[in-house]
Amino acid sequence: MRTGKARQICANHHAVYCAICGLTQMSVLDVAHLDNQPGNDEPDNLAWLCKTHHRMLDCGLYPMAGVKMLRDHWTAWHQAGAKPDHGLYIKDGAIKAAKTRRASEIARRAAATRAARKAAAKTLPDTV
Numbered sequence: 001m002r003t004g005k006a007r008q009i010c011a012n013h014h015a016v017y018c019a020i021c022g023l024t025q026m027s028v029l030d031v032a033h034l035d036n037q038p039g040n041d042e043p044d045n046l047a048w049l050c051k052t053h054h055r056m057l058d059c060g061l062y063p064m065a066g067v068k069m070l071r072d073h074w075t076a077w078h079q080a081g082a083k084p085d086h087g088l089y090i091k092d093g094a095i096k097a098a099k100t101r102r103a104s105e106i107a108r109r110a111a112a113t114r115a116a117r118k119a120a121a122k123t124l125p126d127t128v
Contacts (some may be wrong), residue, residue: 007031010046010048013043015078018049018050020062020067021053026110027037030049032047
């Protein structure tokens with residue numbers, strides 16, 4: 001299988017970042033053959049892409065020249081010692097998640113209280 005060879009060549013020549021979004025998690029990165037020719041393992045034809053952007057490239061949503069430009073940008077950036085900061089995308093994500101968890105907890109307690117009151121009302125005898 002040529003995938004292992006292509007991954008090795010790509011790792012030797014390009015920074016291991018998705019060329020589009022900068023994702024660095026190896027478990028979701030693929031080596032994309034930019035010309036859609038799997039036998040062409042030339043370094044200029046290879047780029048790391050996350051699975052989403054690999055699919056989009058294969059569907060023709062990204063031009064090859066644009067992917068190469070971004071790939072070279074990430075490689076130069078990495079060689080300069082920089083690291084990607086995805087904080088811009090999730091700047092208040094933790095705060096929102098905590099509020100959601102708290103609201104869910106309150107809603108669960110309220111539902112349990114209503115259910116307990118309803119069950120208690122059924123067990124009380126009717127008085128007139």
